[in-house]
Amino acid sequence: MRPLLLRSSLLEGIGLPHGFSTAAAGDGRSEAVRAAVARAGGWEGTLATARQLHGTQAHWPLPGEPPAEADALLAGPGLGVAIGTADCVPVLLADPGARLVAAVHAGWRGTIAGVVQAALAEILRAGATPDGLFAAIGPHIGRCCYEVDESLAARFRERFGAGVCEGQRLDLGRCNELLLREAGLTRIERVGGCSRCAVEATGEPRFFSYRREGERAGRLLSFVGLPAAAESELGPRGSGPGEGAARRPGRSVS
Numbered sequence: 274m275r276p277l278l279l280r281s282s283l284l285e286g287i288g289l290p291h292g293f294s295t296a297a298a299g300d301g302r303s304e305a306v307r308a309a310v311a312r313a314g315g316w317e318g319t320l321a322t323a324r325q326l327h328g329t330q331a332h333w334p335l336p337g338e339p340p341a342e343a344d345a346l347l348a349g350p351g352l353g354v355a356i357g358t359a360d361c362v363p364v365l366l367a368d369p370g371a372r373l374v375a376a377v378h379a380g381w382r383g384t385i386a387g388v389v390q391a392a393l394a395e396i397l398r399a400g401a402t403p404d405g406l407f408a409a410i411g412p413h414i415g416r417c418c419y420e421v422d423e424s425l426a427a428r429f430r431e432r433f434g435a436g437v438c439e440g441q442r443l444d445l446g447r448c449n450e451l452l453l454r455e456a457g458l459t460r461i462e463r464v465g466g467c468s469r470c471a472v473e474a475t476g477e478p479r480f481f482s483y484r485r486e487g488e489r490a491g492r493l494l495s496f497v498g499l500p501a502a503a504e505s506e507l508g509p510r511g512s513g514p515g516e517g518a519a520r521r522p523g524r525s526v527s
Contacts, residue, residue, distance in 0.1 A: 275473050277313045281409035283462045284497065287369045290315035290353070291497040293411035293464055296481050297473075301357045301494030311353065316498045320353040321346055327361075327382040329391040331375075344383050345392035347375040347399070353498030359483040360419075360468050362449050363411035363495035364389060368401035374497045379449050381425065385432060389452045403457030411495045412465030412480050416444040419469075419484075468493070 275297035284291045292314030299306040311320055321334035323343040332343035336352055346354035354376040356363055361380035367373070377392045396406070416439055421429075426441045433448045446463060453461050465471070468480040481491040 275475070275477070275479075278310055279412065279465050280314065281365070281462050281464050283407045283460055284365065284367060284409050287367070287407060289367055289369065289374075289407075289497060290500065291365055291367075291409070292495070293363060293409075294494040295412075295479050296477070296491065296493075297479075298494070300481075300491035301355075302492050307355065307494055307496075310494050311355075311496060311498075314496065316353050316496065318351060318353055318498060318500070320355045320496055320498070321348065322355050322357070323378075325356065325378050327378075327380045329383060329386050329388045331388075331391045331395045333395075344378045344388045345375060345395070347373065347392065347395055348499070349373055350499040351501035353496050355494055355496035357492035357494055358411070358413065358468070359481045359486075359490040359492050360414040362413040362445050363493070364392075364449055364453075365409045365411070365495060365497040366392065366396060366401075367407050367497055367499070368396065368405040369407075369499075370405045371396075371400040371402070372499055373399055373401050374499050376495055376497055379445070381421070381429075381443070381445060384445060384448050384452075385428060389449055390456070393453075393456045397456075404459075406458050406460070408453050408458050408461045410446055410449060410461065410463045412468050412471070412493060413446050414469050414482065414484060415446070415467030416442045417470060418467055419443050419445060 277298040278292035278294045294310045330343040331345040332341045356376045356378040364377040366375040426438045469482040471479040483490045
């Protein structure tokens with residue numbers, strides 16, 4: 274049976290509901306699919322989503338509000354956050370002590386513009402710390418399949434070093450890992466394979482890929498949430514459950 278989602282051993286280790294869906298789960302833009310993936314990942318509550326723009330907007334959603342224009346969503350206990358991808362890099366962040374989580378959508382535009390830095394700035398401002406943060410980077414297009422033009426490759430080599438490109442093949446996941454490490458994070462895990470070429474044992478594609486499928490590509494769902502109850506199960510307690518997030522519901526920053 275094909276798996277509906279993949280999980281991070283780091284986030285599992287702190288008892289955090291989360292997951293990175295596969296193509297077997299269906300298109301993550303469907304509300305029914307989002308609900309099924311969330312349940313499979315241990316989340317029974319609301320999932321906030323966004324209208325993603327390949328930018329650097331970070332947003333603290335309110336439960337039940339319409340999706341805001343953002344590429345990073347942040348929350349405290351009781352609200353899950355989710356983003357959709359089909360080759361771009363999904364990054365899940367969690368600080369169980371500060372009771373804060375985030376989901377980040379990083380395509381090449383967002384990566385070089387600083388969407389990960391924007392999310393980190395917000396979650397740190399709300400009370401998280403580099404030492405307290407865990408990060409999981411989900412399935413995305415790998416260097417094996419991501420050839421870009423020379424001018425774009427040159428921009429990434431200048432920013433991240435020659436090691437992120439092999440000729441004109443770009444390792445976008447490595448770029449985002451480097452950004453996390455620059456911010457002082459050390460607990461970082463990469464989950465899943467290349468969204469364009471990874472296949473199941475049956476030979477079927479494991480993930481959706483815009484480069485492979487074009488406009489008809491579905492979306493993979495990446496989500497994380499902190500339960501409002503049973504906080505004592507989520508590692509050492511910080512200054513309070515979601516205190517930083519509670520000061521920022523419904524706020525967007527860029």
